[in-house]
Amino acid sequence: MINKVWDSFESAVADVKDGDSVMIGGFGSSGFPLQLIEALRQHGARDLTVISNNAGVGDEGIASLLKDRLVRKIVCSFPRSAGSVWFERLYEEGAIELELVPQGTLAERIRAAGAGIGGFYTPTGYGTRLAEGKETKVINGRGYVLETALPADVALIKAQRADAWGNLIYNTAGRNFNPPMATAAALTVAEVERVDAVGDLDPECIVTPGIFVDRVVAQKEWRNDAA
Amino acid sequence: MINKVWDSFESAVADVKDGDSVMIGGFGSSGFPLQLIEALRQHGARDLTVISNNAGVGDEGIASLLKDRLVRKIVCSFPRSAGSVWFERLYEEGAIELELVPQGTLAERIRAAGAGIGGFYTPTGYGTRLAEGKETKVINGRGYVLETALPADVALIKAQRADAWGNLIYNTAGRNFNPPMATAAALTVAEVERVDAVGDLDPECIVTPGIFVDRVVAQKEWRNDAA
Amino acid sequence: MRLKPAEIAERVAQDIPDGAYVNLGIGMPTMVANYVSDDRQVIYQSENGILGVGPAPAPGEEDPDLINAGKQFVTLLPGGAYFDNAESFAMMRGGHLDLAVLGAFQVSEKGDLANWATNNDTYPPAVGGAMDLAVGAKQVFVIMSHTTKSGEPKILESCNYPLTGAAVVKRIYTDLAVLDVTDQGLRVRQLHGDNTFDEVQALTGATLLPALS
Amino acid sequence: MRLKPAEIAERVAQDIPDGAYVNLGIGMPTMVANYVSDDRQVIYQSENGILGVGPAPAPGEEDPDLINAGKQFVTLLPGGAYFDNAESFAMMRGGHLDLAVLGAFQVSEKGDLANWATNNDTYPPAVGGAMDLAVGAKQVFVIMSHTTKSGEPKILESCNYPLTGAAVVKRIYTDLAVLDVTDQGLRVRQLHGDNTFDEVQALTGATLLPALS
Numbered sequence: 097m098i099n100k101v102w103d104s105f106e107s108a109v110a111d112v113k114d115g116d117s118v119m120i121g122g123f124g125s126s127g128f129p130l131q132l133i134e135a136l137r138q139h140g141a142r143d144l145t146v147i148s149n150n151a152g153v154g155d156e157g158i159a160s161l162l163k164d165r166l167v168r169k170i171v172c173s174f175p176r177s178a179g180s181v182w183f184e185r186l187y188e189e190g191a192i193e194l195e196l197v198p199q200g201t202l203a204e205r206i207r208a209a210g211a212g213i214g215g216f217y218t219p220t221g222y223g224t225r226l227a228e229g230k231e232t233k234v235i236n237g238r239g240y241v242l243e244t245a246l247p248a249d250v251a252l253i254k255a256q257r258a259d260a261w262g263n264l265i266y267n268t269a270g271r272n273f274n275p276p277m278a279t280a281a282a283l284t285v286a287e288v289e290r291v292d293a294v295g296d297l298d299p300e301c302i303v304t305p306g307i308f309v310d311r312v313v314a315q316k317e318w319r320n321d322a323a
Numbered sequence: 324m325i326n327k328v329w330d331s332f333e334s335a336v337a338d339v340k341d342g343d344s345v346m347i348g349g350f351g352s353s354g355f356p357l358q359l360i361e362a363l364r365q366h367g368a369r370d371l372t373v374i375s376n377n378a379g380v381g382d383e384g385i386a387s388l389l390k391d392r393l394v395r396k397i398v399c400s401f402p403r404s405a406g407s408v409w410f411e412r413l414y415e416e417g418a419i420e421l422e423l424v425p426q427g428t429l430a431e432r433i434r435a436a437g438a439g440i441g442g443f444y445t446p447t448g449y450g451t452r453l454a455e456g457k458e459t460k461v462i463n464g465r466g467y468v469l470e471t472a473l474p475a476d477v478a479l480i481k482a483q484r485a486d487a488w489g490n491l492i493y494n495t496a497g498r499n500f501n502p503p504m505a506t507a508a509a510l511t512v513a514e515v516e517r518v519d520a521v522g523d524l525d526p527e528c529i530v531t532p533g534i535f536v537d538r539v540v541a542q543k544e545w546r547n548d549a550a
Numbered sequence: 551m552r553l554k555p556a557e558i559a560e561r562v563a564q565d566i567p568d569g570a571y572v573n574l575g576i577g578m579p580t581m582v583a584n585y586v587s588d589d590r591q592v593i594y595q596s597e598n599g600i601l602g603v604g605p606a607p608a609p610g611e612e613d614p615d616l617i618n619a620g621k622q623f624v625t626l627l628p629g630g631a632y633f634d635n636a637e638s639f640a641m642m643r644g645g646h647l648d649l650a651v652l653g654a655f656q657v658s659e660k661g662d663l664a665n666w667a668t669n670n671d672t673y674p675p676a677v678g679g680a681m682d683l684a685v686g687a688k689q690v691f692v693i694m695s696h697t698t699k700s701g702e703p704k705i706l707e708s709c710n711y712p713l714t715g716a717a718v719v720k721r722i723y724t725d726l727a728v729l730d731v732t733d734q735g736l737r738v739r740q741l742h743g744d745n746t747f748d749e750v751q752a753l754t755g756a757t758l759l760p761a762l763s
Numbered sequence: 764m765r766l767k768p769a770e771i772a773e774r775v776a777q778d779i780p781d782g783a784y785v786n787l788g789i790g791m792p793t794m795v796a797n798y799v800s801d802d803r804q805v806i807y808q809s810e811n812g813i814l815g816v817g818p819a820p821a822p823g824e825e826d827p828d829l830i831n832a833g834k835q836f837v838t839l840l841p842g843g844a845y846f847d848n849a850e851s852f853a854m855m856r857g858g859h860l861d862l863a864v865l866g867a868f869q870v871s872e873k874g875d876l877a878n879w880a881t882n883n884d885t886y887p888p889a890v891g892g893a894m895d896l897a898v899g900a901k902q903v904f905v906i907m908s909h910t911t912k913s914g915e916p917k918i919l920e921s922c923n924y925p926l927t928g929a930a931v932v933k934r935i936y937t938d939l940a941v942l943d944v945t946d947q948g949l950r951v952r953q954l955h956g957d958n959t960f961d962e963v964q965a966l967t968g969a970t971l972l973p974a975l976s
Contacts, residue, residue, distance in 0.1 A: 097804055098629065098782045098804050098806070123598040123617075123635070124598070124617050124621035125614065125617065126598065126614065126615040126616070126617050127615055149635075173676070173677055173678050173679070174676045174677065174678040175674055175676055176674050176675070176676040177621075177676075177952060182479070182676065183674070187674045188672075189837075191537060193601065194674060194675075196675055196676070196677055197677075198677050198678075198679070198680075198681040198682055199597065199635070199639065199677070199678050199679040199682060199948040200635075200638075200639025200640075200642060200643055200679060200681075200682030201639075201681075201682070203634075203635040203636040203639050204438075204636060204640075205637065207636040207853075208443070210853065210857045210859075211431075211679075211852075211853030211854075211856060211857045212445070212446060212853065212855075212856030212857040212858060212898075212899055213431070213443050213444060213445060213856070214443075214444035214445070214446065214460070214462040214463075214465065214467040215443065215444045215460070215462055215467070216435070216440050216441075216442065216443040216444070217440060217441035217442045217443070218439070218440060218441070218643065219439060219441065219643065219685045219686075220643060220681045220682045220685055220686075220714075221681050222685070223713060223715070223716040223717070224712060224713045224715070224716075225667070225679065225712045225713070225715075226712065233441070233442070235441040235442055235472075236441075238441065241443040245462075246461060251723065255551060260842075261806070261815075263842065263844055265527070266527075266615075266632075267613070267615045268526075268527075268600075268613050268615045268616040268626065268632055269596070269598050269599050269600050269615050269616050269617060269632060270615035271599050271634040271635075272598050272599055272634060272635050273631065273634070273635050274634065275634040275636070276634060276635065276636040279853070279854075279857060279859070288539070294841050294842040295631070295841025295842055298528070299495075299815075299839055299843050299844045299845055300492070300493075300495075300526040300528055300529055300845060301525070302845075303634070303843040305814045305844040305846065305854075306806075306814070306842070306844070307784050307808075307814055307854060307859050307860075308854075308859060318859070323642065324570050324589055324860060325591050327592070349780050350812075350830075350848070351811070351830050351832065351834035352827065352830065353811065353827070353828040353829070353830050354828055376848075386904030393974040396877075400889070400890055400892070401889045401890065401891040402887055402889055403886070403887050403888070403889040404834075404889075410887070411887065414887045415885075421887060421888075423888055423889070423890055424890075425891075425892070425893075425895055426810065426848070426852065426890070426891050426895060427848075427851075427852025427853075427855060427856055427892060427894075427896040427899075428893040428894075428895070430847075430848040430849040430851075430852050431852065431853075433849065434640075435639065436644075437638030437644045437646075438639075438641075438643060438644045439640065439642075439643030439644040439645060439685075439686055440643070445856065446856065446898045446899075447856060447894045447895045447896050447898055447899075449898070449928075449929070450926060450928070450929040451878070451894065451925060451926045451928070451929075452925045452926070453890065453894065454853040469802060486629060486798050487629075487742050488593075488602075488629040490629065490631055493828075493845075494826070494828045495813075495826050495828045495829040495839065495843060495845055496809070496811050496812050496813050496828050496829050497828030497831060498812050498846065498847040498848075499811050499812055499847060499848050499850050500847070501847065502847040502849070503847060503848065503849040506640070506641075506644060506646070520813065521628055521629040522628025522629055526602075526626055526631045526632055527632060529631040529632075530847070532601045532631040532633065532641075533593075533601070533629070533631070534571050534593070534595075534601055534641060534646050534647075535641075535646060
C-alpha cells in the first residue's frame with residue numbers, strides 16, 4: 097500500500113546532502129515549512145543552494161540556515177526585508193552568493209522544471225539589468241528574455257492537509273510557491289497540519305496531486321476521528 | 324456591481340466576427356460547451372479558425388460548424404476519431420486547413436498565451452516530423468523545440484458552476500482544456516449548468532478565477548434555493 | 551501646494567473604474583483602496599495568490615497564512631479566490647489585470663519605470679514582483695512624490711536608476727500634478743490646488759506639455 | 764507460439780511495480796490494468812486530467828464528464844484527483860509518471876517509437892498525447908504484435924514510419940517475446956512458450972542479442 101507519511105521531520109530530511117539545491121516554499125510568514133527547515137538546520141548539510149522567494153528575517157526559518165552558514169547561494173526575488181539581518185551580514189562579507197530573479201520569473205522557472213519545459217520567453221525584465229547577458233527574442237513585435245527551468249534536488253513545502261498518497265490541500269494564501277515547488281524537485285517533502293484518510297480530501301479541491309509528493313510529515317500526531 | 328451573467332447563448336456570441344479564432348473546450352464528450360457552439364453556428368460567422376483538441380464527431384458540436392462550412396482552419400491534436408466524417412470530408416476536399424499539434428504542446432501553447440509567455444522549449448516532438456521547420460535548442464544535453472503562444476479572439480468553454488463574478492468550478496474530468504482556454508482569449512464565454520450567488524463557491528476550490536471570464540450563460544434558469 | 555500622500559491616493563482612487571481588477575503596490579499604493587467610493591466594485595489582486603482582497607481582519611481574527619504582498623494580514627471578499635504564485639504571475643504577466651498602481655524612484659518621459667534599485671551597489675538588490683507587474687498590467691499608474699526629499703526631480707528625460715520596465719507607465723500621480731505619458735511626451739492632466747504649469751515644470755526633469763483644454 | 768493480446772497484457776502487468784504511477788495508452792495497453800495483481804497499488808493517469816482512474820462504472824452510474832483518454836466511462840478511486848489538460852501534460856512531460864505503456868506501429872533497435880502516423884498521406888494525421896507521453900514518462904514500454912497482419916516485422920533497425928519520439932522505448936512486449944532496448948542493442952529478455960531465438964530473430968527486422976543467463 098502506498099504510504100508517504102513519515103514519522104519525523106528529522107528522518108524526512110536525513111538524506112539531504114552537502115551541496116544540494118533546496119527549494120523552500122512560503123511567502124512572508126505564510127505557508128512556511130518551519131519544522132522541516134529546523135530539521136534541515138539540525139541535520140547540518142552544508143554548501144546548500146536555497147531557492148525561495150525571500151532570504152529570511154530574524155533568526156528563524158531560512159535565516160537560521162544562513163546564521164549557521166549552511167547556505168552557499170540563494171536564488172530569490174526579494175532578499176532584503178525588514179529584519180533580514182543574516183542575509184545582509186553574509187552578503188556584505190561576500191559569504192553568500194545571490195541570484196536575483198523577478199518573482200514571476202522565479203515561479204515560472206520552477207513551474208517549467210516541474211513541467212518538462214526547458215526554457216521560456218518572458219517579457220519580464222526585458223531591457224533591464226536583470227536581462228543582461230541573457231538571450232532575447234522579439235516575438236510578434238514584443239521583446240522577451242529567455243529564462244531556463246530551475247529544478248532542485250529537494251523541495252521543502254508546507255500544506256494544510258494531506259493523505260497517505262501525498263495529495264495536498266493548502267490554507268488560503270498559504271499556497272504561494274508551495275504547489276509549483278512540489279513539482280520541481282527530485283525529492284519533495286511536505287510539512288502538513290494534519291493527515292486525513294485516503295479519500296477524505298475532495299478530488300475537485302486537491303491542489304497538489306500526490307504524484308508530486310514523496311514524503312509527508314504531520315506537525316503533530318493526528319487521527320482521523322471522523323472515520 | 325459586477326455581473327457577468329448573460330441571458331442567452333445567442334447574445335453572448337453575437338459579436339464573434341468572420342475570421343475570428345475560436346477556442347472550444349472539451350475532450351471527447353466531456354466538458355463541451357454544446358449550446359454555445361450551437362449559438363455560434365446559428366450566428367453564422369464564417370472563415371473561423373477553431374482551436375480544440377478534436378475536430379468533432381457526427382453532426383453535433385464542432386462537426387456542425389464544419390458541416391456548415393464556417394471553419395477555414397482547425398488547430399487540434401486528434402482530428403481523426405471514429406465518426407469524424409465532416410472533418411474527413413472537408414480535409415479530402417481541401418476545404419479545411421489542419422494545424423496538427425501534440426496535445427500537451429497544444430495545452431501548453433494555450434496556457435502560454437494566457438500567461439504572457441511568448442514561447443517555450445518543449446522536448447515533445449523533437450526529432451519528429453511535427454518539429455520540421457521549427458527552431459530547436461539543446462539545453463543541458465536535451466533537445467527541445469520552440470513553440471509559440473497560441474491566443475484566440477474568443478474562447479467558448481464549459482463549466483459546472485459559476486457566480487456573477489465569473490468564478491468557475493468544473494465537474495470531474497470536464498476541466499480538460501477549459502481552464503487554460505479561459506485564460507487565453509480576448510473574450511471568454513462560459514456555458515455553465517448553474518449560477519450560484521457570489522460567495523457560494525468555495526474560494527479554495529475555484530479553478531478558474533473570474534478575472535479570466537467575461538460572460539457566463541446558464542444552461543437553464545437557476546435560483547440559489549439554498550440562500 | 552503639495553498634496554499629502556493620502557490625498558494623492560484619494561486622487562488615484564477617483565480614476566479606478568467600477569469592476570476593475572487592480573494590483574496595488576506596497577506602501578503608498580496600498581492606501582488607494584481606502585478611497586475608492588462605495589458605489590464601485592473593485593477587485594484587488596495580491597501577487598502571493600489572492601483575487602478579491604478584503605480589508606484588514608478584526609484583531610484576533612487573523613488567518614496566519616492570509617497576508618498581502620506587503621505581509622499585512624488581510625481578508626478575502628465573497629467571490630474571491632486563492633491560487634499559487636505561478637498562477638498569480640501568469641495572471642499578471644498575461645495582461646489580465648486592468649491596472650497596477652505602483653510607487654517609483656524615477657519615471658522617464660517615455661514611461662520608463664525605475665522602482666526596484668538605486669545606484670547604491672553596497673546594498674543587496676531586491677526586485678520582488680515589480681518587473682512582472684510593470685510589463686503585465688494593461689495600465690500602470692505611478693503614485694509618488696514629485697521630487698526626492700532633497701528636492702531633485704524624479705520625473706526625468708531618462709531614468710538614471712536601473713529600469714523596472716521600459717515604456718510601461720501610463721499616468722503619474724504626484725503631490726503636485728497628474729501627468730499622462732503620451733506619444734508626444736508628458737502632458738499635464740491636472741495641476742493640484744493653485745500650482746501653475748511653470749512651477750511644476752521647474753520641479754520636473756523633462757519637458758511638460760500643457761493640459762489639453 | 765503467439766500470445767493473445769490479453770496474454771501480452773497480462774505479461775506486461777507482471778512488470779508494473781507496486782506504487783507506480785502509470786499511463787496506459789488506448790487499445791491493448793488499457794487491458795494491462797485488468798491483470799495487475801490485487802496486492803499491488805497502481806495509480807493510473809489519464810491524459811484528460813485524472814490521477815487515480817478506477818474501473819468502469821456500473822450501468823446507469825456513468826458521470827458524462829468522467830471519461831478516459833479512450834473516451835470510455837471510468838470512475839475515480841479514493842485518493843484520486845482532477846486537473847486540467849495543461850497540468851496533466853505538465854505532469855507527463857515533467858517526468859513524473861513512472862511508466863507509460865503504449866501501442867506501436869514500429870519500434871527501432873535504438874528505441875525509436877512510431878505510433879502516430881503511417882506513410883499514407885491521403886489520410887489526415889492525428890497525434891493526440893502520444894509524443895508527450897513518449898518523451899515524458901520515466902520508462903516507456905511498448906505492447907504490440909511482433910509483426911504486421913501480413914507478417915512484416917514491426918521491430919526494425921530504423922523506423923520507416925514518422926517517429927513519435929527518438930530513443931524513448933525501454934522494453935517491447937510482443938506476442939513472441941519480451942525485448943529490452945539496451946546500449947548494446949535489442950536484447951531478448953524472454954521468449955514466450957517454446958519460441959526459439961532463431962524463430963523470433965527471423966521475424967525481427969533488427970539484430971537481436973541473446974538473453975543474459
